[in-house]
Amino acid sequence: MAKTASETQTKAATKSANAKTTGGGKRAPSAYNKFMAEHMKQWRVDNPGRPVKDAMSAVAALWRDAPENPNRGQEPKKKTKKAPAAKPARSSKKKLPSSSDTEAAE
DSSP states (O other), X not given: OOOOOOTTTSHHHHHXXXXXXXXXXXXXXXXXXXXXXXXXXXXXXXXXXXXXXXXXXXXXXXHHTXXXXXXXXXXXXXXXXXXXXXXXXXXXXOOOOOHHHHHHHO
């Protein structure tokens, strides 16, 4: 008896079932993103030729005391180092001579 195609086995049904639902596109930029975009432009104009790393550090320092910052006046969170991952134990097995090695030695 031959199988008949059901709705879930057709190519179109499978494609729609596997499609991800994104929920409507990109999310709105946060207050930090807006602040950085606005102030980075001005910092780059005032400091041409300086590295981006300097720009990010300077503008991030401005963000700490900015009125738009919901955490203004609070100390930044302390960074903790991650524990190193456990390495697998090496086997201490010695290589045994093979039969061809013993024959060649004789």
